Amino acid sequence: MISERQKIAKLTILGLGLMGGSLARALKANNLVEHVCGWGRRSPSLERGLELGVIDSWTLDLAEAVKDATVVVICTPTLVAESVLRDLEPLLSGDTVLTDVASVKGNILSAAERVFGHLPENFVLGHPIAGSEQSGVDAARTDLFVDHRVILTPLASNNPEAVALVNAMWQCAGAEVVEMDVAQHDAVLAATSHLPHVLAYTLVDALAAEGAAADIFRFAAGGFRDFTRIASSDPQMWHDIVLANKAAVLAGIDKFSQHLAMVRTAIADEQGEQILTIFDRAKTARDEHFLGQYMKPAKPSKSSD
DSSP: OOOTTOOBSOEEEESOSHHHHHHHHHHHHTTOBSOEEEEOSSSHHHHHHHHHTSOSEEESOHHHHHTTOSEEEEOSOGGGHHHHHHHHTTTOOTTOEEEEOOSOSHHHHHHHHHHHSSOOTTEEOEEEOOOOSOOSGGGOOTTTTTTOEEEEOOOTTSOHHHHHHHHHHHHHTTOEEEEOOHHHHHHHHIIIIIHHHHHHHHHHHHHHTSTTHHHHHHTOOHHHHHHHGGGGSOHHHHHHHHHHTHHHHHHHHHHHHHHHHHHHHHHHTTOHHHHHHHHHHHHHHIIIIIIHHHSOTTSOOOOOO
């Protein structure tokens, strides 16, 4: 197991981009990893990662990438994870700890059970609640996970030492680590991250289709820019996420649609007291539960998945 004074001998990142690159940068900056190997289907991002010093070596050969690896982190797109697991299945040693950064845990768990017949004891499901509207290894930052949470969703069958290693790795990267049930994780993230991205994409798409789109965006105030900033996130990544977490996202859309209809009715009927009650209730909830618990009011939050 590692502590802040110990090192991971070999960290392998499968799918080098913002998340994996930032984890590598953080561990390397704190001298907590001896060697970082990158793997992917194509070479350009890997070559760039080596050029930037994010990784120490790269290969397109998965067997070579995971050979003698202490920790392997799956950072590929969500819907690609199952094919990666199938390729990994005959290659992993019993000592290698496997983890991931996917925003949806239920589909990864199901994929692992289909591939391995069960969740391997050294496969610790994880999700860093951090990110940016930027993507790719060029966007990788040493401090991406500092003051952010990483959610682990271990099962009873997990090796406690593997869970402790993944926990320590993320703490060394500056994150606060919490544990959560798989189903609870997917429901919470659907409401707090996946649905907001759907709303941002949908609002921008709707306004862009209007004849006056140029004026709308030209005169957009800060609130509009802040709310829709996440619509600049990688569309392919969010396509995969909403499909992987389909049931929870649809439940969130349905609930939001009901509340939006209620607000529409209040506005149409000029129910001023009802409108004020809804707005005031929302402000109070956000100030008490979001500002008070999850962020420092003086520090702007970063886009996350």
